[in-house]
Amino acid sequence: MLSAFPSGQLSEIAGPWSSGAGSLLLALIARITAAGHQAALIDAADAFDPVTAAEAGADLGGLVWVKCGGQPRTAWSAADLLIRCPGFALIALDLADPLLSRRERIAPAHYRRLKLAAEHSAAILVLRVLQPTVGNVAALAVSLRRLQTHWIGRPRATRLIGFTSEARIVRSRVHPSSRDEQVIRWPL
Secondary structure, X not given: OHXXXXXXXXEEEEXXXXXXXXXXXXXXXXXXXXXXXXXXXXXXXXXXOHHHHHHOOOOHHHEEEEEOOOOHHHHHHHXXXXXOOXXXXXEEEEOOOHHHHHHOOOOHHHHHHHHHHHHOOOOEEEEEEXXXXXXXXXXXXXXXXXXXXXXXXXXXXXXXXXXXXXXXXXXXXXXXXXXXXXXXXXEO
């Protein structure tokens, strides 16, 4: 799944909290930075946890973390600037926070602007959102959902040990044959 994200294109990872969308984005960041490449994470809600990222295998020395203080417009401006900077293999814009979506709507022109900027770049541009947002502007759209929650404990279950999630490729202009009902389930 990680190798499916195309360079020079806008991709979208959509899924509510605890769906696996954040884990997929973190795995992508880890893969890029562990390979010695530079990545940038634009964190609109200031929710990124560097300790968890390091535990997931990310090389924090290869990651630029842009905190935006809960300001979606600042996050969009940062993404627009960074996608135009050479040297990044990945630019990730994380807007997956319910409070952000209530603050202000992003005009569709912003998505098209980022898409055009990405096409002049060698970087992978990924937008993480709670629900599909970008539409046909995305070259690759992945939707995630939680299928099952796993608990342990006696006499009744009291400790969360993980989730089973499903990732579905909703749109793929890069790998058109992969769209035909490609579903991946995994425990987190």
